[in-house]
Amino acid sequence: MTTAAFTPWILGLTGGIGSGKSAAAERFVELGVHLVDADQAARWVVEPGRPALASIVERFGAGVLLEDGTLNRSALRERIFSDPTQRRWLEQLLHPLIGQEIFSYLAKAQSPYAVYVSPLLIESGQYQKTQRILVIDVPQSVQIARTLQRDDTSEAQVQAILAAQLSREERLRHADDVVVNDRDLPWLHQQIDQLHAFYLTLRGGQP
Helix, strand or coil: CCCCCCCCEEEEEECCCCCCHHHHHHHHHHCCCEEEEHHHHHHHCCCCCCHHHHHHHHHHCHHHECCCCCECHHHHHHHHHCCHHHHHHHHHHHHHHHHHHHHHHHHCCCCCEEEEECCCCCCCCHHHHCCEEEEEECCHHHHHHHHHHHCCCCHHHHHHHHHHCCCHHHHHHCCCEEEECCCCHHHHHHHHHHHHHHHCCCECCEC
16 A cells, blocks of 8 residues: 655754754654754765865865865865855855755655754745744853853853844744753753644644
8 A cells, every 4th residue: 555645844943052953853853753954964065076066176276175085174164264255155156055955855754744953044044945943942141051061162252153143032033833942851852742743733834
């Protein structure tokens, strides 16, 4: 007996630095939901043999490659960091390819819905291709404390990152669902489990 083909609807998952969106994403995977992370897709499109890597080497030279032929990300960052023109060129090359990679992968998902994780989901406009948005939210004081504990960085650097990201209020304004992740990991898992049960009842992301 064959099952009818279906297209999974897409849940956009986002949150600011230190919010715990990665832990939430891992829980969705544990529950059997197909998921793609924007950072993963950014790595896929510049793998050896892909046209994007060839274009990057043609523009910046072989110095942006490691000995094994993979992209030397730190060398590329140095070349574009202080040159807005080069940075824009790279973004114009990669962003459409990353978007194609992400949504091609999500369309092939075998779960009733699929999750797209991106810290810049709203800023990039990619949220418009999702059917529902889940924001993992925490107070800013918690973001700072968690990031300082996790990363080798200063509070000033964390504050700079927060200032560069979308404001908490603007992110929440786009949310269909919100998890305030200010407790422990078992509690976060419980919230995701409850949302997962709800999402399985939806069609196209709607009740």
